[in-house]
Amino acid sequence: MIEVDNTLPYRNPNLTITERVDDLLGRMTLEDKAAVMFQPILGFGDFDGPGLFGLPSPRVLLDRRINHFNVLQAPSARELAEWQNAVQDEARKTPLGIPVSFSTDPRHSFSDNPATSFLAGPFSQWPEMLGFGAINDEALVERFADTIRREYLAVGIRTALHPQVDIATEPRWARASTTFGSNAEIVGNLGAAYVRGLQGKEIGPESVSAMAKHFPGGGPQKDGEDPHFSYGREQVYPGNNFEYHLEPFKKLIAAGVSQMMPYYGMPVGTEYEEVGFNFNKKIIQDLLRDELGFEGIVCTDWGVVSRQFWGVEDLTIDERMIKSIEAGVDQFGGETEPSLLINLVKSGKIQESRVDQSVRRLLTEKFKLGLFENPYVDASQADSKVGGAVARREGIEAQAHAQTLLKNNPGIAQLPLSTSLKVYAERMDREVLEKWVTVVDTPEEADVAVLRLVAPWETRGKPGELQNFFHAGSLDFHDEELAHIKQIAGIVPTVVDVYLDRPAIVEPFVGDIESLIVNFGASDEAFVKILFGELEPLGNLPFELPSSMDAVLANKSDVPDDTVNPTFAVRHGLRYENWTPASCPNLAPRATNEAAKGRWDLERSQIGEILEDPESSAIISKYIPELVGNPMISMAKQLSLNAILGMAASNVAAEKIEALKAELKDLK
DSSP states (O other), X not given: OOOOOTTSGGGOTTSOHHHHHHHHHHHOOHHHHHXXXXXOEEOSXXXXXXXXXXXXXXXXXXHTTOOEEEEOOOSOHHHHHHHHHHHHHHHHTSSSOOOOEEEEOOOXXXXXXXXXXXXXXXXXXXXXXXXXXXXXXXXXXXXXXXXXXXXXXXXXXXXXXXXXXXXXXXXXXXXXXGSOOSOHHHHHHHHHHHHHHHHOSSOOTTOOEEEEEEETOOOOBGGGOOTTSGGXXXXXXXXXXXXXXXXXXXXXXXXXXXXXXXOSOEEESSSSOSSOGGGOHIIIIIIIIIITOOOSEEBOXXXXXXXXXXXOTTSOHHHHHHHHHHHTOOBEETOOOHHHHHHHHXXXXXXXXXXXXXXXXXXHHHHHXXXXXXXXXXXXXXXXHSSXXXXXXXXXXXXXXXXXXXXXXXXXXXXXXXXXXXXXXXXSOHHHHHTTSEEOSSGGGOSXXXXXXXXXXXXXXXXXXXXXXXXXXXXXXXXXXXXXXXXXXXXXXXXXXXXXXXXXXXXXXXXXXXXXXXXXXXXHHHHHHHHTTSSOOOOOOSSOBOSOHHHHHHSXXXXXXXXXXXXXXXXXXXXXXXXXXXXXXXXXXXXXXXGXXXXXXXXXXXXXXXXXXXXXXXXXXXXXXXXXXXXXXXXXXXXXXXHHHHHHTTTSOHHHHHHHHHHHHHOO
8 A cells, every 4th residue: 555645635534525625626737637537448457568449558547647447347356456456556656646536337237248238247247227127116226226336345446337327219229228218207216216326315435426327318319229330320309309318317416416428429300419419518518517407527428539429520639629628528438648638728728727627526526435535445355245145146036026027828838837847948058947847958858948039139340349249220030030939839838038138029929939028137047036936027018019120110219119019018017826936946957978068058158268268269260260359358258159159140151150169069
């Protein structure tokens, strides 16, 4: 631990925060002030190693006096805590010793998509936010957010780049999974509960600051495409429903949310300037601050000055920074060059007094969080405080309860299933299933088939690129998958479970199967608790399931649940009749020929483990070299190989994928 001079007034905890901020601000150079207004991504583990995605090394960023960082990787909790303590040591070596504020995107969901919700790693795993929207229990959400708070504090994370209180009005939008659904009242109520769980009644030393996103509401995306990419930059309001998307933010402001993040998108066909929200003065200053009364920090979405500057493409990078600051922004997420702002102030294009306004807000939060008194965490306790048994049990139970039963015909495949059946299953861990029931190898041998599916999407970009992780496009299942479902259902009574990160069109096969259930991030362990009745499904659909893509194309993107004749309406959800909890019989697993087993289960083995095996990595490199060493893949290590290959399917020849799988299957 590096010692600091505690005789300086801003180090005196007996002074008011206003007095401490005044003292510190008066001691700061322009370079110090500018650095506070930047929050880039910080690599992990090596101060002098290359940064993620081609960004500067941690050493370079710290030398620029930057003291807000977004952390992505999460090895063990202890390693993360030790790394962040080491970074605080480096920050204390600077002349003013301003402590670092660490932030993170969501980490606590059982998810198939690392692009918008980084995989949980050591943290407890709960359903995605849609699952909480399905349950619609404010007390549960507040307990969940309190768990996040305690686990973040244990590793030194003090700002959550969430909750996401956008409203999922456009069925095709790729980021629906991290919303609470399509109902503004539910989204607002659950979002406010989330803020209370993270922050408490007010920001203090035991708080995690919440950064709500994405003001004034993502969701009404043209054609459902996402504004991370130029082809998805337009937000449209054909139903004249702009105000509906503001409702959750009003409730979060009333709950005391500390920070706001505007979205990349640009409004089209409204009273507002058609530029990205991060450059839009009428949105940030006039609407958010003056009309809605928000007094906290406004941080841009990541990279809006250097990469995703929609509607201001004709401006220089200096002009984009000026426009964003004039709009009311306090901090630049994902940007790494404070020198840009320094030069703008020195040239008189931005007044230093305007910089002081933003720096005051940012420093005030650091003082409220107690970072000047104690920026360190006890790394020796991190592993015991993160992902503990109680939190993991509660997470699995929430995953289970969020599952939503849509169809449940009487008969042998009616849920919950009997444990005396012979079951054929796909996309399930056999060892988990065999604790409950006899598992057979073919549909013909089975009494019931259980198929776990994933909502369909159309791939974007090349394997390993960011856009490849965004599940966008058509909601129709592919013809081959539909034919397979129908084939199985024609042989044996069939239960289908679909993971929904956005709506899926189930109309073509719902009449062929006996039972249909959907989940919003549920492990096999959570799923079997519902399948056999240890727990009861408590979910109701957080959005409707359209009956066809024609209906989706005709819907108004800003209006919730707007498709004609949906197969299942929003809030639909069945319950088990006369349900009493079942107990797992813990059956002995069927004997297997260990010598015949392959090295990898392509449906279950994690891509990180496979790539760490030299022989397996060489096989992948031979067929899809761009997956090896890819930074996005490095953050998706817990996904299965088949999940990764599914994202690559439209860009890699089927013959290559099948050959790759065959070689990996042959490894013993």
